[in-house]
Amino acid sequence: MERKLQQAIAGDLGRENFDYTANGIYLPRQGILVSGEYFDRINGGEWQHTCNLVVNEGLAHLLNVAMGSKAKAAGYYLALFSGATAPAANWTAANFAAVSSEIVSLTEGYTNATRPQWTPTDTTTNQIDNFAATATVTIATSSQLNVTGAALLTNNVRGGTSGTLISASKYSAARTFQDGDVYDIGYRLSFTAA
Numbered sequence: 312m313e314r315k316l317q318q319a320i321a322g323d324l325g326r327e328n329f330d331y332t333a334n335g336i337y338l339p340r341q342g343i344l345v346s347g348e349y350f351d352r353i354n355g356g357e358w359q360h361t362c363n364l365v366v367n368e369g370l371a372h373l374l375n376v377a378m379g380s381k382a383k384a385a386g387y388y389l390a391l392f393s394g395a396t397a398p399a400a401n402w403t404a405a406n407f408a409a410v411s412s413e414i415v416s417l418t419e420g421y422t423n424a425t426r427p428q429w430t431p432t433d434t435t436t437n438q439i440d441n442f443a444a445t446a447t448v449t450i451a452t453s454s455q456l457n458v459t460g461a462a463l464l465t466n467n468v469r470g471g472t473s474g475t476l477i478s479a480s481k482y483s484a485a486r487t488f489q490d491g492d493v494y495d496i497g498y499r500l501s502f503t504a505a
Contacts, residue, residue, distance in 0.1 A: 316341065320374055324367060331400070336365055337505060344505040345370065349461045349480045350442070350497045353488065361461075363480035364398040365500070372465070372475040373500075384465035387477065388426035389446050389496050390414075391458045398460070398479035407462060408470045411479065415470040419456060421448035421494070425467040429498055440499035447495050450488040457485040463498050 323329055323338055330337045335346025347363045375381035394412030402410060414420040427446035431439045450456055460481040466474030478498070488494065
């Protein structure tokens with residue numbers, strides 16, 4: 312049954328037999344809603360939540376790892392971007408850095424040499440997240456830095472074009488940082504029977 316479900320979902324994705332809703336991607340034949348959200352805070356302040364788009368490449372990856380024969384990635388990593396473009400279903404790891412204006416500078420960005428790792432806690436429910444161990448970066452800037460969104464990828468190289476893009480989200484309002492600000496970032500993915 313799992314293999315048949317995987318093939319049915321993969322077929323529907325390939326034929327674009329799904330709907331984008333305000334709550335996520337709905338697969339009507341299977342009655343499944345796939346959704347996610349980023350959560351973030353600056354300097355230990357209040358958490359903000361932003362819904363995301365799980366892109367086609369990400370959906371295929373999740374299905375192939377969970378129900379197919381593809382091996383799990385060595386890790387998942389969070390990326391920050393500064394572009395004005397809203398994520399689209401056809402975004403991939405190959406085009407993400409360019410279309411989103413990924414922040415790759417160590418002096419006008421954040422001090423980590425690589426994208427910070429997303430470390431989720433195993434789940435027994437319909438969602439998985441890294442709220443118990445959020446990723447943290449320290450901002451480096453000579454004046455101020457604007458971050459307009461975040462993404463989850465399988466490649467830890469800042470600006471890298473290999474691997475898989477799982478999801479991306481453009482914030483409703485840019486996050487504005489000063490030098491030395493500490494930014495906590497998390498991600499939650501949910502699969503819900505609709």
